[in-house]
Amino acid sequence: MLRSFLQILLRLLLLGTVTILIFLGLDISTSKRAIAAITRLESVPGEIIYRSQLKLEDKSGHIWQVILWKQIYTGHPSTVNLRLVGFPGSAELIHPQPLRITKATGEVLIAPDVFLDSAPAPTIGQYNFQDILPNLPVESLLLSIPLPGEKFINISVPPSVVKEWQTVLKD
Structure with missing residues (x-):
């Protein structure tokens, strides 16, 4: 019993x-899902910013804040930028170095570095996405941030985030 x-x-x-x-x-x-939301900001009259902001993990396990925004000034063409901000423990970035964006097909696109000499902090990179974003299909991407010595920080971007970025472009 x-x-x-x-x-x-x-x-x-x-x-x-x-x-x-x-x-x-x-x-x-x-x-592991990336959750983001598009926000619309109007900080000064005549300036509108549409922004997607989220956190993604690189292949080494470090967290990066990923911000894509479109800035519109009345009477001027809009600009689209991608900013990558590394949290403590991330590698220091070198400037100016372009960002490599690898599509699922293996095609590589190059986004120019906006910071010509130095960034506001050593773990921040900002890239011109004006000509890149319209050419991105809604599929997984790999962002590769260059480091000294032919090394890269690699960040995977899920299709849901790319789709949200496309929405920012259309707004």
Whole structure:
């Protein structure tokens, strides 16, 4: 009797442990999604900014804030820029160095560095996306930030983020 009670208790404990592990696994897999939202800002009269802002992880596990925005001044052509901001522990970026954007097909696009001499902080890069964004299909991309010695910081961008960036371009 005691033995059958212990077997039932062990099976319930095992079932509970497996259930907890399954739920933890589901939580981990969904936390990798990039969630962003487009905001519209009007800081001064005649200037409108549409912005997409989110955090993505590079291949080394460092977190980067990724901000794409379109800036519109009345009477002037709009500009589109992508800013990458590394959190503490990220590598220092060198300027001016272009950003490489690799499509799923392997085609590489080059975005010019906006900071010609130096950035506001050593872990910030900003790139002109005016001519790049219209040529990006809604698919996974790889952003490659150049470092000294032919090394790169690689950040994967999911299709949902590219789709949101396309929406910023249309606004």
